[in-house]
Amino acid sequence: MMMRGDDVRWSTLMVGIDTNILVYAHRSSHPLHYDSGALLRQLVSSGKPWLIPWHCIVEFFGVVTRPKVFSPPSTPAQAVAQIENWLECPTLTLGVPRPSYWRWLRDLIPSAQVTGAFVHDAHVAAVCLDYAVTELWTDDAQMRCFRELKVINPLST
DSSP: OOOTTSSGGGOSOOEEEOHHHHHHHHOTTSTTHHHHHHHHHHHHHHTOOEEEEHHHHHHHHHHHTOTTTSSSOOOHHHHHHHHHHHHTOTTEEEEOOOTTHHHHHHHHHHHTTOOGGGHHHHHHHHHHHHTTOSEEEOSOGGGGGOTTSOEEOTTOO
């Protein structure tokens, strides 16, 4: 398995943000909205590097604009405006799969016994590992299956 830090550009501490934290921060009706929004604002104002896997941006759009999830859902324009707001942050890195990403995903599949739709979580974990994310913030307990990645729920007390 590849070791973290193989790419020296990503040798500093970096927090990864999973979809659910983004959704909570965006949707004012969500019970965790205030706490999630405060976490993201604190992270942005800290000046520390942070990462959103590209897959989480796409998933965010799909979740917040879906009528079966939120009533009323965010409009596409609202979701796009939120995404563009995040993209304007100079300390944000968009985690896109690079050629080295496949090695991480390939190794996560057997180690976390990935099958079916769980591959989407493995994809997020592999992108984070490929960019040497030091911790992934998520409210998804299933992400803890990836032993190679430090997973934190910053919303739990």
